[in-house]
Amino acid sequence: MIAPEVYESSPNGPHGGGKGDLCKNEVPLLGDPAAYSGTDNTSTSSMSTDEGVLARMGYEQGMPILFGFVMMTGGPQAAFTSWTMVSTISCFLALALAEIAAALPTAGGIYFWAFCLGGPRWGPFLSWMTAWWNWSAWVLAVPGTQLGATKFLISALQIHYPDAAVLYEGWFTWLLIMAGLLIALLPNVTSQRWLQRYFRVAIAIFFILFCLFWFWFPIAASGKFRSATFVFRTFNNGINLGERQQASDAYCWVISLLFGAWEFGGYDASAHLAEETKDAGKNVARGMWMSTFSTTVLSIPTLILILFCIQDFDALISATYANNWAEFLVQVIGTRGATAILVMNWIDCTCATAAVILSAQRVTFAISRDGILPGSSFFRKVDGANHVPVNAALLVVFIASAVSCSVFGSSVAFGAITATTVICQNITYLIVLIARHTLGRSSFEPARWNLGSLSLPIGCFTILWSTFLSIVLLLPQVFPVTRETLNYSPICLGIVTCVSMMGWFLPFGWGGRHWFKGPNKTVSPAQAQALEYESSRSSRKTTGCPGAPI
Numbered sequence: 001m002i003a004p005e006v007y008e009s010s011p012n013g014p015h016g017g018g019k020g021d022l023c024k025n026e027v028p029l030l031g032d033p034a035a036y037s038g039t040d041n042t043s044t045s046s047m048s049t050d051e052g053v054l055a056r057m058g059y060e061q062g063m064p065i066l067f068g069f070v071m072m073t074g075g076p077q078a079a080f081t082s083w084t085m086v087s088t089i090s091c092f093l094a095l096a097l098a099e100i101a102a103a104l105p106t107a108g109g110i111y112f113w114a115f116c117l118g119g120p121r122w123g124p125f126l127s128w129m130t131a132w133w134n135w136s137a138w139v140l141a142v143p144g145t146q147l148g149a150t151k152f153l154i155s156a157l158q159i160h161y162p163d164a165a166v167l168y169e170g171w172f173t174w175l176l177i178m179a180g181l182l183i184a185l186l187p188n189v190t191s192q193r194w195l196q197r198y199f200r201v202a203i204a205i206f207f208i209l210f211c212l213f214w215f216w217f218p219i220a221a222s223g224k225f226r227s228a229t230f231v232f233r234t235f236n237n238g239i240n241l242g243e244r245q246q247a248s249d250a251y252c253w254v255i256s257l258l259f260g261a262w263e264f265g266g267y268d269a270s271a272h273l274a275e276e277t278k279d280a281g282k283n284v285a286r287g288m289w290m291s292t293f294s295t296t297v298l299s300i301p302t303l304i305l306i307l308f309c310i311q312d313f314d315a316l317i318s319a320t321y322a323n324n325w326a327e328f329l330v331q332v333i334g335t336r337g338a339t340a341i342l343v344m345n346w347i348d349c350t351c352a353t354a355a356v357i358l359s360a361q362r363v364t365f366a367i368s369r370d371g372i373l374p375g376s377s378f379f380r381k382v383d384g385a386n387h388v389p390v391n392a393a394l395l396v397v398f399i400a401s402a403v404s405c406s407v408f409g410s411s412v413a414f415g416a417i418t419a420t421t422v423i424c425q426n427i428t429y430l431i432v433l434i435a436r437h438t439l440g441r442s443s444f445e446p447a448r449w450n451l452g453s454l455s456l457p458i459g460c461f462t463i464l465w466s467t468f469l470s471i472v473l474l475l476p477q478v479f480p481v482t483r484e485t486l487n488y489s490p491i492c493l494g495i496v497t498c499v500s501m502m503g504w505f506l507p508f509g510w511g512g513r514h515w516f517k518g519p520n521k522t523v524s525p526a527q528a529q530a531l532e533y534e535s536s537r538s539s540r541k542t543t544g545c546p547g548a549p550i
Helices: 017-024 034-036 042-057 061-063 067-070 075-103 110-161 168-191 190-221 228-233 248-255 267-275 278-308 313-318 325-369 392-407 412-438 451-471 489-505 523-544
Strands: none
Touching: 034 110, 042 278, 061 067, 061 228, 061 278, 061 325, 067 075, 067 313, 067 325, 067 392, 075 110, 075 228, 075 248, 075 267, 075 278, 075 412, 075 451, 110 168, 110 325, 110 412, 110 489, 168 190, 168 325, 190 278, 190 325, 228 278, 248 267, 313 325, 325 392, 412 451, 412 489
C-alpha cells in the first residue's frame, strides 16, 4: 500500500481543521476528475441527467437478464413475489441511504459517509473497509452486466443456429464478453460526449422496449393469456438436478430473491456526481429514492404483463438457450421479433456496462486519491487530453476480463458473479447504516430533507433485510453441488476480506492503520472557487456572449 499525498486541506495536513471540518465543508471531494483541470462541465451535467434517467429505466434490462434464472428457481409465483418484495423493501433502503446522502452530499460517497459516521476512533477503519467493499461491488458489476448482455446475443444466435456447437463453448462466450467490454470501455477513456451518446441510445431503446412490452406482447398473446392462477400460484423447483430432491420449495423460493436484488442496488451512484449537482443536499437524495420508487411502480405491472403472456411453461423451463428469455419471446412474437428484441437487449445492456464502468472508474479514482489501492499513484493519474482517469478504467476492465474467465467450467458463473456483487453492495450499506444508528447517532446532523422519527425504525428494518439477503446469496443455487455448480461468491468475499484486512494491518508503517486518517480533500475552498471562476469564463467564451449568465 502507498501512503496518500497530504493535500492542502487534508484532515491531517497543516491547514486541515480535523475530521469535523472534512465532514461539514461541502467542497469538492474525490469528484469528477475533469473538475480538477478546470474544464467546462456542461456535458458532465447533461450526462448526469441521462444517468438519472437510466437509473429509473433499468428494469427493462435487469428483468430479462435473470428471467430464465427465476423460472428455474420458483417460476411465475416466485418471480412475482420475490420481485415485489425486493423492490418494495428497496424503497425503504433507498430512503435510509438518501437521508445520509442529503446530510453528506459528497462524491466520495459511501466510504466518506462511513468515515464521518464512524467517529474519530472507528471512522478511518470503517472508511477503509467500506471503500474496499464498495469498489469490489462496482468492479464486479461490470462483468456481471456484460455477461448478461452476452447471453442475449448468444440466445439470438441460437434461435437461428440451434445446432452450432460453438455457441455453447465457454471460449466463444468469453470472446463476446471481451468485445462488449471493449465497446463499453471506449467512451470512458476517450470522450464524455460519446458516453452521453451511449446513454441516449439506451434511453431510446428503453422507450422502444416499453412500447413493445405493453402493446406488441398483449396483441400477440391476445386470446391466449394465462390465468391468474397460473401467474400467481404456479411454482417450479428447478434447482434439483440430481436423482433426489435436496432443496425444498421454500429454499428454492429464497434463492429466487436474486432476481430482484440484482436490479435494485447501486444507490450510491447518485453520490458519485454530488459535486456536479446543483443543491446536492436535496437532489442527490431525491435521485436515490425517486429512481427506486419509480422503478418499483413501473416494473411490477410490466412483470405481471409478461407472466400473463407466457404460452408454454414446460417448453420455457426446458429450453437450452443461454437465457430462456429467448424462449418466451419466440413463443409470443416469433423468431424474427425475438431476435430483434434480443439484439436491442444486448445493445441496451452494453450501454449499461459503459455506465457501470463509469461508476467503477470514479470509485477507483476516488480511493486511489487516498492511497487505498495498491499502485494508487498509477491509478489516480488523469489523462491530460481528455481529463479522465484512463488507468483506473483499464484496471476495472482488466479485472472484469479476469472474472469473466469463470465461464470456463462453471454452469452458474453468472449467478455467482451477480450474487457476489449484490453481497458486496449490501455489506457497504450495512456498515454505513449500522454506524449511522450506533457510533454516529449523536453526531449525525440531518439535512432539511430527513426521515424524522421514522429514521430509526426504517434503519433497523433495512439493516435486518440487508443481513438476511447477504446470507441468502451465499447459499448454493443448484444441487447437487459440484465444481461446475458451486456458488463461489463466498470465495470471492473471502478474497476481498483478506486483501482489505491485510492492507489495513500490514506492519512497518505500510498498513493503512498507520497512516490512513480518512478521505483527503483534493482541493481547498479557495481552489474550488478559482476552478468555478475559470469554468464560468470558459463557458462564456464558448458561447461567444461575454455577458451571458451561467
